[in-house]
Structures are given as structure tokens and as C-alpha cells.
Amino acid sequence: MDRFDMMMRAPLDRRQMLAGAAAMLAAVPAGAQGLVDLRLPGGPSRRPLAGGFPGKGEMIVQRIHPPLLETPMEVFDGDVFTPNDRFFVRWHWSDFPTSVDAGAFRLAVHGRVRRPLSISLAQLLRMPRVELAAVNQCSGNSRGLFEPRVPGAQWAHGAMGNARWTGVRLRDLLDRAGVLADAVAVRFAGLDGTTVEGAPRYEKALAIDHARDGEVMIAFAMNGEQLPLLNGFPIRLIVPGYYSTYWIKMLSDIEVLAAPDDGYWMAKAYRIPTTPGADIAPGTKDFPTVPIGRMVPRSFVTSLREGQAVPLRPVLPVGGIALGGDRGVARVELSADGGRSWLPTRLGPDHGRYSFRRWDADLPLAGPGRLTLMVRCTNDAGEGQPMKPVWNPSGFMRGNVEAVSIEVRADA
Numbered sequence: 269m270d271r272f273d274m275m276m277r278a279p280l281d282r283r284q285m286l287a288g289a290a291a292m293l294a295a296v297p298a299g300a301q302g303l304v305d306l307r308l309p310g311g312p313s314r315r316p317l318a319g320g321f322p323g324k325g326e327m328i329v330q331r332i333h334p335p336l337l338e339t340p341m342e343v344f345d346g347d348v349f350t351p352n353d354r355f356f357v358r359w360h361w362s363d364f365p366t367s368v369d370a371g372a373f374r375l376a377v378h379g380r381v382r383r384p385l386s387i388s389l390a391q392l393l394r395m396p397r398v399e400l401a402a403v404n405q406c407s408g409n410s411r412g413l414f415e416p417r418v419p420g421a422q423w424a425h426g427a428m429g430n431a432r433w434t435g436v437r438l439r440d441l442l443d444r445a446g447v448l449a450d451a452v453a454v455r456f457a458g459l460d461g462t463t464v465e466g467a468p469r470y471e472k473a474l475a476i477d478h479a480r481d482g483e484v485m486i487a488f489a490m491n492g493e494q495l496p497l498l499n500g501f502p503i504r505l506i507v508p509g510y511y512s513t514y515w516i517k518m519l520s521d522i523e524v525l526a527a528p529d530d531g532y533w534m535a536k537a538y539r540i541p542t543t544p545g546a547d548i549a550p551g552t553k554d555f556p557t558v559p560i561g562r563m564v565p566r567s568f569v570t571s572l573r574e575g576q577a578v579p580l581r582p583v584l585p586v587g588g589i590a591l592g593g594d595r596g597v598a599r600v601e602l603s604a605d606g607g608r609s610w611l612p613t614r615l616g617p618d619h620g621r622y623s624f625r626r627w628d629a630d631l632p633l634a635g636p637g638r639l640t641l642m643v644r645c646t647n648d649a650g651e652g653q654p655m656k657p658v659w660n661p662s663g664f665m666r667g668n669v670e671a672v673s674i675e676v677r678a679d680a
């Protein structure tokens with residue numbers, strides 16, 4: 269028996285109970301530790317910072333019903349792997365189980381297959397395992413920075429996180445079920461229902477070749493531990509390089525389809541303009557769309573926060589994280605003059621093409637005054653980050669160069 273068997277065996281006997289579930293569903297937990305200013309340009313910008321959500325440390329509370337919890341930016345400065353208890357949370361409907369009986373749990377595989385399956389966690393744990401580092405990022409991460417403002421969760425940059433995922437290949441499971449020749453797509457759903465009569469449950473689909481690419485996986489562990497319930501205990505789908513709208517949590521149903529999924533969440537929601545970068549002019553009507561897919565390169569300063577004062581010294585250490593989208597990070601550059609000149613940075617260890625990568629640089633300081641730092645990532649396909657933000661009515665796929673202003677003080 270290895271450590272994952274041990275880890276999952278505990279909840280096979282005991283339910284993973286949510287002691288704090290009542291607190292979560294009541295109001296901002298009594299443990300509200302204050303307010304954080306997300307510096308959003310288009311509306312109220314302060315949010316409560318609170319601990320007390322099940323399995324979670326201090327988080328930025330965007331919403332309670334359903335829970336939308338954002339990771340504070342300084343967490344990303346600690347490690348390229350986001351701790352499970354600080355990992356962001358997003359649900360579409362509040363109707364998800366507050367406890368899951370791991371012993372009774374089954375994952376169904378059905379539809380266009382020769383042998384429909386009902387898989388227990390114990391069976392899943394006996395299958396060949398894979399491990400992969402990958403960033404889970406909401407399509408609407410940084411939406412709160414869109415100008416003009418768009419409706420939806422007003423996230424700053426913390427609707428993302430990076431973890432080491434352990435699980436089984438989706439392909440292996442599909443091969444066991446025996447996919448029929450007429451299969452074109454695979455649809456996924458979790459244990460969550462809806463809270464509105466007649467509303468569509470949350471479901472997403474992948475094209476059959478994508479589902480069978482050997483990288484898409486079903487994870488039962490995150491950073492070596494079982495998944496926090498709010499992040500999808502006992503298992504979730506991992507779609508490396510793709511926005512997390514596809515990363516179905518509490519995955520319980522896999523249906524192989526003979527036609528593309530025409531359900532609400534594929535046909536109506538999570539669609540982007542077909543233009544480069546999903547960029548259109550505000551107010552544009554009736555533009556063609558496609559389902560959102562791969563992520564774009566991004567990079568962030570995490571060692572300094574907006575408005576921070578630093579003492580004048582010859583060289584200022586600056587650091588942060590980058591992701592290449594669906595490719596590895598080739599280089600990260602730093603500018604302190606509004607993007608006119610760029611300095612190379614040192615890259616930290618490479619944890620694979622889908623992971624965050626640490627970068628660090630030594631910035632020479634000329635004297636006191638205000639400095640605007642900008643950072644840009646180029647991935648190993650040569651794709652970089654534009655200076656100008658994109659705009660679309662859903663607030664998806666922000667990927668432009670971000671800026672942080674600091675104050676260099678002779679007297680600080």
C-alpha cells in the first residue's frame with residue numbers, strides 16, 4: 269500500500285465532513301480579518317479577507333452563495349505551487365454536497381461505449397498513475413480589471429493556482445469502457461445540481477481526440493493530499509493548458525457523445541469572439557464565437573505590491589511567477605521604464621510546460637521616485653504578451669502585460 273492508498277483509505281471509512289459547512293453557507297465567517305482593496309477600476313474594490321471556509325486559510329471573499337474565494341497575490345510569492353488551503357474556489361451553483369462518502373462514491377462512464385462503467389475510488393487507485401504540474405485558471409481571472417466593466421465575478425489576478433495533480437489518464441478509463449467508432453465528444457458533470465428550477469446543471473465537453481490525448485487526467489490528489497472539498501473532492505478533471513471551466517470538480521459522470529455537446533455551458537456560455545486574443549470593440553453586437561479553450565501567456569510581479577515604498581539602494585530584487593498558457597515559459601523580461609527597455613530575468617526550476625515558473629531579477633535603481641514595473645512572458649512557441657488589454661463582453665482571457673507601481677524613497 270503506498271501513500272495515496274493510505275490517504276484515500278481514511279475517507280473510504282470516514283466521510284470527509286465539512287465541519288465549517290454551516291459557517292460557509294451562513295454569511296461571511298465571523299473570522300473576517302479585514303478588507304483588501306483589489307484596486308478594480310470600474311466599481312467597488314474592497315473585499316473581506318476571511319478564514320474559516322472548510323479546508324481554507326485566509327481568502328478574499330468575492331461571493332458566498334455560491335462560494336467564490338480568491339487567492340491573495342502574496343501567496344504566489346511563497347512557492348510556485350499554491351497551497352491547497354489558499355487555492356481559489358469557484359462554483360456556479362450553491363447546490364453541491366457538503367460531504368462526500370468516499371466509500372460509496374462512483375464515477376459513471378456511459379454513452380457511446382461498449383461497456384458502461386461504474387468505478388469506485390478503490391478501483392481508480394489501482395489504475396496506472398500519472399502526475400503533472402498544471403495551472404488551474406478561471407476564464408474570467410482578472411475580469412475586474414476590464415474597462416469598460418463587464419458583468420460577472422470581479423476577480424483581480426487571484427482566480428488561478430498551480431498544483432501537482434496525481435491521478436489516472438482519462439484515456440485509460442475511456443479505453444476500459446471501449447469508445448465506439450461514432451464518438452465525437454465526451455461530456456463531464458459533477459455531483460453539483462442547480463438552485464434554479466429548470467436551469468442547466470454545470471456540464472462541459474471536450475472533443476474526443478482531446479479527451480484521449482493522454483494528458484487530460486482525473487486527479488484524486490493535489491500537491492500530494494486529497495482534494496479540498498471546495499476544490500472537488502474526491503476527484504476532478506484536469507485539462508492541462510485549458511481554462512478551468514473544463515476542470516469539472518466532484519467528477520461523477522462521463523458521457524461519450526456521438527454529436528457535439530449542444531448544452532447551455534458549451535453552446536451558450538464560455539464562448540469567445542473568434543478574433544485574435546478574443547478582442548473586440550466594446551458594444552460590438554452579433555460577432556461569431558467559439559468555445560473558450562487554451563490559455564495565453566501571463567506573468568506577474570509577486571514580490572512587491574501596488575503602491576509599496578522601498579528604500580533606495582543600488583539594486584532592487586524583483587520576482588514573480590509566469591505561465592506560458594499551454595506551452596512552457598521560454599523567457600520573462602522586466603521593464604521599469606514603461607516598456608521602452610526590457611531586462612532579462614532568471615528563471616526558476618522548470619516543473620513542466622503547464623506549471624507556473626518562478627522568475628527573479630536584480631533591478632538597478634537610479635534614484636528616488638515613482639517606478640512602474642512591467643513584466644512579460646514569452647512561451648516556447650514564441651507567443652508573447654500584448655501591451656494593450658483585450659476586451660470582450662464576458663471578461664475572458666486577459667493576458668496583457670501587467671504593471672505595478674512602487675515608490676523608491678531615499679528616506680524609507
Ligand SMILES: Nc1nc2c(c(=O)[nH]1)N[C@H]1C(S)=C(S)[C@@H](COP(=O)(O)O)O[C@H]1N2
Pocket residue numbers: 355356357358359360361404405406407457458459460470498499500512513514515516517518519
Ligand atoms: N462540478 C463543477 N466543476 C467546476 C465548476 C462548477 O461550477 N461545478 N466550475 C468550473 C470553473 S468555471 C472554475 S473557474 C473551476 C474552479 O476550480 P477551483 O474551485 O478548484 O479553483 O472549477 C470548474 N469546475
Ligand SMILES: [Mo]
Pocket residue numbers: 358405406407408512513
Ligand atoms: Mo471559471
